[in-house]
Amino acid sequence: MLHRRRVAGLISAALAFVSVGLAHPGTAQAAPGTSVTTAVTEKLLNQNALTGRGVSPQETRVRITREKGGTWAFGTAVVVAPKKEGAAPTGAVFVARAEGGAWTVAFDGEPAFADLAAASPVVTAYEKKLFASARTAADAEVAGAEGSSGDLVQPLANGDFRTGMALPWSTGASWTLTGGGHQWDGASGPYSSVDFAGGDQAVRAARAGAAYTLCSGFVRVIHDRGYASDYYHLTGHINANGAAVSQGTFLGNTGTNVACGGSATGRHVHFGLRQNNAYVPIADHGIGGWVFYTTGSYAGYAMHGSTTRGAGSALTNYGALGLTQGIVDANGGGAVNKRSGPGTGYAVVGSVADGAVVTVSCSRNGTSHEGRFGVTSLWDRLSDGTWISDAYLWTGYNGAVNGTC
Numbered sequence: 266m267l268h269r270r271r272v273a274g275l276i277s278a279a280l281a282f283v284s285v286g287l288a289h290p291g292t293a294q295a296a297p298g299t300s301v302t303t304a305v306t307e308k309l310l311n312q313n314a315l316t317g318r319g320v321s322p323q324e325t326r327v328r329i330t331r332e333k334g335g336t337w338a339f340g341t342a343v344v345v346a347p348k349k350e351g352a353a354p355t356g357a358v359f360v361a362r363a364e365g366g367a368w369t370v371a372f373d374g375e376p377a378f379a380d381l382a383a384a385s386p387v388v389t390a391y392e393k394k395l396f397a398s399a400r401t402a403a404d405a406e407v408a409g410a411e412g413s414s415g416d417l418v419q420p421l422a423n424g425d426f427r428t429g430m431a432l433p434w435s436t437g438a439s440w441t442l443t444g445g446g447h448q449w450d451g452a453s454g455p456y457s458s459v460d461f462a463g464g465d466q467a468v469r470a471a472r473a474g475a476a477y478t479l480c481s482g483f484v485r486v487i488h489d490r491g492y493a494s495d496y497y498h499l500t501g502h503i504n505a506n507g508a509a510v511s512q513g514t515f516l517g518n519t520g521t522n523v524a525c526g527g528s529a530t531g532r533h534v535h536f537g538l539r540q541n542n543a544y545v546p547i548a549d550h551g552i553g554g555w556v557f558y559t560t561g562s563y564a565g566y567a568m569h570g571s572t573t574r575g576a577g578s579a580l581t582n583y584g585a586l587g588l589t590q591g592i593v594d595a596n597g598g599g600a601v602n603k604r605s606g607p608g609t610g611y612a613v614v615g616s617v618a619d620g621a622v623v624t625v626s627c628s629r630n631g632t633s634h635e636g637r638f639g640v641t642s643l644w645d646r647l648s649d650g651t652w653i654s655d656a657y658l659w660t661g662y663n664g665a666v667n668g669t670c
């Protein structure tokens with residue numbers, strides 16, 4: 266089960282996106298003779314104008330990191346932020362191809378990005394595979410979304426809040442959630458980001474992927490399934506250009522780096538969640554064994570089973586939750602009974618503690634129960650062959666996470 270309280274917000278965000286999607290298809294084509302830097306800058310400014318911030322071209326930084334034969338280019342494009350509280354730079358990894366002297370540019374997370382990258386000689390095999398996994402996920406979501414255009418990227422979780430991410434520091438360690446959900450750039454968009462500080466201050470990749478240093482202190486890791494995670498204010502950070510990283514790979518130290526804009530009153534990492542080509546609400550997503558909820562700008566809390574931790578308190582990094590795993594949520598109770606079959610008519614064969622992580626083998630319908638997230642008749646068969654009601658398991662998905670039994 267997953268939390269459904271924020272449906273109204275998701276719908277309004279989805280509607281807001283539709284207008285963006287219609288106004289700006291996945292690729293931008295510049296006039297013949299235009300340089301790739303100009304073409305990328307134009308696309309960046311067009312996209313940024315939609316956020317309402319409005320920037321001058323002097324505030325953009327386009328860096329070409331790979332090119333071939335004047336027909337292919339790859340690199341990063343960033344809009345530097347004003348030096349004000351809450352602001353942060355935004356940007357993209359781009360791939361561009363010139364045909365007949367005109368550049369076609371796509372940004373990471375757009376369907377066209379995976380397609381262009383697949384054909385590009387300057388994109389590594391690892392990147393191609395990673396970007397294609399996002400394309401496949403987007404296609405699957407589009408196919409399942411009635412009335413959607415095939416060209417429309419789905420920027421929202423679409424009912425699936427499984428990220429497979431750990432918190433961005435060493436597993437098992439505790440850091441402080443210094444700021445609840447807020448906007449990445451302080452100017453537009455959903456509450457996609459949270460602030461963390463503490464521990465050994467070493468910021469680590471939340472999940473495996475390809476890492477890119479977009480700007481001083483600003484690293485993006487593009488993951489599978491269309492997700493990406495952003496990290497800002499880093500000092501002593503890696504200078505990456507598509508490096509394959511694992512979950513836990515060092516990215517940089519927390520800091521107060523504002524070389525690319527924004528402000529920082531104390532050392533921390535500004536951590537943002539993206540899916541496809543946009544920042545998405547971090548709320549309802551599972552990261553490091555915690556499910557995040559936002560109650561206002563910089564306000565919110567995280568839950569691990571029935572344990573609630575508000576902004577200002579410490580979170581232990583429980584590591585990544587597997588896509589077929591769940592966190593037991595006894596809805597205030599200490600434990601949940603395990604049964605020999607999918608219903609309370611079956612014998613109790615043990616119990617599993619609130620907060621425990623379990624692996625689901627398959628699911629089927631049984632007796633109906635009400636948990637924190639609502640009523641369901643779905644039961645999950647665990648890897649040890651016993652069953653618990655899906656009402657008491659946070660999986661990040663409303664339905665069977667590993668097929669039906």
Ligand SMILES: [Zn+2]
Nearest residue numbers: 458459460535
């Ligand atoms: Zn922040």
